[in-house]
Each structure stands twice: as structure tokens, then as C-alpha cells.
Amino acid sequence: MLKSTGTLWVIGSYHNIYRVGSILQDLGYWILNDIVWVKRNPMPNFRGVRFTNAHETLLWAQKEAGAKYTFNYRAMKALNDDLQMRSDWFLPICTGKERLKEDGKKAHPTQKPEALLYRVLLATTEPGDVVLDPFFGTGTTGAMAKKLQRHFIGIELEPNYIRVARKRLESAMQLEFNAPVFVTPDPRKRQRVPFGTLVEQGFINPGDALFFGAEGQQKATVQADGSLVLNGRRGSIHAMARALRNGPANGWRAWYFRDDQSNSLQPIDMLRERYLNQISEL
Ligand SMILES: C[S@@+](CC[C@H](N)C(=O)[O-])C[C@H]1O[C@@H](n2cnc3c(N)ncnc32)[C@H](O)[C@@H]1O
Incomplete structure (x- = not known):
């Protein structure tokens, strides 16, 4: 035993x-x-x-x-x-x-x-x-x-x-x-980070644009409380992704931001990685 x-x-x-x-x-x-x-x-x-x-x-x-x-x-x-x-x-x-x-x-x-x-x-x-x-x-x-x-x-x-x-x-x-x-x-075992934490911590700012999909077909605006607004709808990164996809979706992989370092659209998951790397160095 x-x-x-x-x-x-x-x-x-x-x-x-x-x-x-x-x-x-x-x-x-x-x-x-x-x-x-x-x-x-x-x-x-x-x-x-x-x-x-x-x-x-x-x-x-x-x-x-x-x-x-x-x-x-x-x-x-x-x-x-x-x-x-x-x-x-x-x-x-x-x-x-x-x-x-x-x-x-x-x-x-x-x-x-x-x-x-x-x-x-x-x-x-x-x-x-x-x-x-x-x-x-x-x-x-x-x-x-x-x-x-x-x-x-x-x-x-x-x-x-x-x-x-x-x-x-x-x-x-x-x-x-x-x-x-x-x-x-x-x-699956990664530390949970709410999207709002990235806004609070300045990794993304209120008023910034997030793009749905790597081609940036749809543009939402980041709110001060971490929710997104697009075409008059408001919701979390996950709820908005589900609504746009009309099915299951993971907001971390569905939404993209304009990354100044690479001058390209990157999944917001990358911002979460940067935040986790920063706190693990403290
Ligand atoms: C199946 S053998 C374990 C073999 C072990 N996994 C190995 O690879 O060598 C079970 C062992 O439990 C011991 N054992 C039986 N009853 C016990 C008890 N009440 N308290 C402690 N050890 C006991 C036995 O002496 C025996 O060595």
C-alpha cells in the first residue's frame, strides 16, 4: 500500500x-x-x-x-x-x-x-x-x-x-x-490571472483596442474594469469571445493586442505570460 x-x-x-x-x-x-x-x-x-x-x-x-x-x-x-x-x-x-x-x-x-x-x-x-x-x-x-x-x-x-x-x-x-x-x-495548472489584473497592472490600458482573431477582424475597447465593449455589448474577454464565436471560446486565445515590441498582433495570453514572469522574478 x-x-x-x-x-x-x-x-x-x-x-x-x-x-x-x-x-x-x-x-x-x-x-x-x-x-x-x-x-x-x-x-x-x-x-x-x-x-x-x-x-x-x-x-x-x-x-x-x-x-x-x-x-x-x-x-x-x-x-x-x-x-x-x-x-x-x-x-x-x-x-x-x-x-x-x-x-x-x-x-x-x-x-x-x-x-x-x-x-x-x-x-x-x-x-x-x-x-x-x-x-x-x-x-x-x-x-x-x-x-x-x-x-x-x-x-x-x-x-x-x-x-x-x-x-x-x-x-x-x-x-x-x-x-x-x-x-x-x-x-491547465497555470496560476489563474483575471484579465482585470493586467489592466490594473498597466500591461494593457483602459481605452486600448483588442482584436478578435489574429487578422483583427473585429475591434473591442478595453474598459477600466477589465471588461470589453464591442458594438454596444459589454462583457468579459470570455463572454465576448463566446458571443462572437457563437460557441465555446477561451478569451485568452481569442483576443489579440497590438504588440509594440514585435509590431504585430499577439494573443493576450502573451501579456499574461509577461505578468507571470514579472511576479516570479520578485
Ligand atoms: C508486498 S511486500 C512489499 C514489497 C515492496 N513493495 C518491494 O518492492 O520490496 C509487503 C511487505 O509488507 C510487510 N508487512 C506486512 N505486514 C506488515 C505490517 N503490519 N507492518 C509493516 N509491514 C508489514 C511485509 O514484511 C512485506 O515486506
Whole structure:
């Protein structure tokens, strides 16, 4: 079980996952996704009496349905060659150099693959978050948290596994923090800036013209309160854009201003960028 900012992950096979899911729901948790980890190289069914069990199920849940939570949609899409990440994850089980050994034997019977935890943490936590794994085993969660610049707390019952995990984590890679490497830009997460703030801050002035569309077909006048007036109608950048387009529209991309620096029409989104850059330098 692994807990991240606001949400919780559990993993299991058919032996336990239905019971765990039912208990979570009884406790009021809201299941956001069930992920099928399809093992590329599962252990065979040696006795040949059942199907080879080739997957485990991860449940991703939140305590309060509808509450805000972290989901790095863009990071997942980028990780998957620009295709939306689906709920079937094809990853090999932990083998080879990654598999920790003691005296030539596996140090832990169910050590999880690093790629699985890498994906879970990249998808649902941010750098600097604290991740709790109360069933730590060999510390795969901790090793991936360290690699991705997250903090972690691990709890483990067996002293032998604690020793193995400690040794592993001492040598686990920790890169110097460099935000662009660890954070995928996401326009949906940009700080909200009302258009009126740009008027207040002098990035655009009352009486200035804004143009609808890059060709500047229609001209509106900026009002002191941040609304626009065109052909006797008055409204916000979004409401006016919707009215002119007769459908959904994002005012930040629909309206253009005359940019003195480039002597061309530019989307007002550029002014918002300039404002955000200015305040981030303060
Ligand atoms: C599935 S393993 C975790 C494997 C781990 N993810 C890894 O990659 O090494 C579950 C671990 O939980 C530990 N465990 C079981 N019950 C526990 C408890 N009540 N408190 C703390 N640890 C417990 C077990 O000793 C075992 O190492």
C-alpha cells in the first residue's frame, strides 16, 4: 500500500484485491482508477492446472470524492509517446540486476519493479511531496521517490527487509534538483490571472483596442474594469469571445493586442505570460 498527496494506491492479485477494494469503498474511499499491471514475463503455473496468473491490479483512490488531487496527465502522456496513458500497464516483473539478492537468493519474494513505482509516483505526486509506504519491503517506493525528488516514509515489519532497504536507499540515485527535468509543464495548472489584473497592472490600458482573431477582424475597447465593449455589448474577454464565436471560446486565445515590441498582433495570453514572469522574478 502506498499513500501519496491526497490519494492512496493499493496493489494486489485476485487473492485479495476484491476484498481490499470492498473495504476501501466501505470506508468511504472513491476509486479513481483500477490499473491492470500486465506482467510481460509472469511466473508460469507450474502444475498446469489453471491459467497463468499474468497480472496484478492497482487501485487508485481518494478519501473524499470530488476533492482536489494530483494527476500529472501531461507527464503520463509524454511518457507514452504523446498518447493518453491507459489503465493497462505492460511492465516486466522485477528480474536481473534490479532484483536484490542475499547469498545468491532473492532478498524479498515480492520485490516490485522500479518502473511500476516510477509511474505511480510520476503520475500522482509532485517533487517535494511526502509519500508513505507502510509495507515497505525492500524500499522500491523509497528508491523511486529519491530518484524523482520526492520524500518518503517507509514502514516495514521484518528487520531483515529493513536492513536490505536501508542499504539499497543509501546508494539510490539522487540527482540535483532541477525543476524542468522533474516537472512536466501543464497549461491547465497555470496560476489563474483575471484579465482585470493586467489592466490594473498597466500591461494593457483602459481605452486600448483588442482584436478578435489574429487578422483583427473585429475591434473591442478595453474598459477600466477589465471588461470589453464591442458594438454596444459589454462583457468579459470570455463572454465576448463566446458571443462572437457563437460557441465555446477561451478569451485568452481569442483576443489579440497590438504588440509594440514585435509590431504585430499577439494573443493576450502573451501579456499574461509577461505578468507571470514579472511576479516570479520578485
Ligand atoms: C508486498 S511486500 C512489499 C514489497 C515492496 N513493495 C518491494 O518492492 O520490496 C509487503 C511487505 O509488507 C510487510 N508487512 C506486512 N505486514 C506488515 C505490517 N503490519 N507492518 C509493516 N509491514 C508489514 C511485509 O514484511 C512485506 O515486506
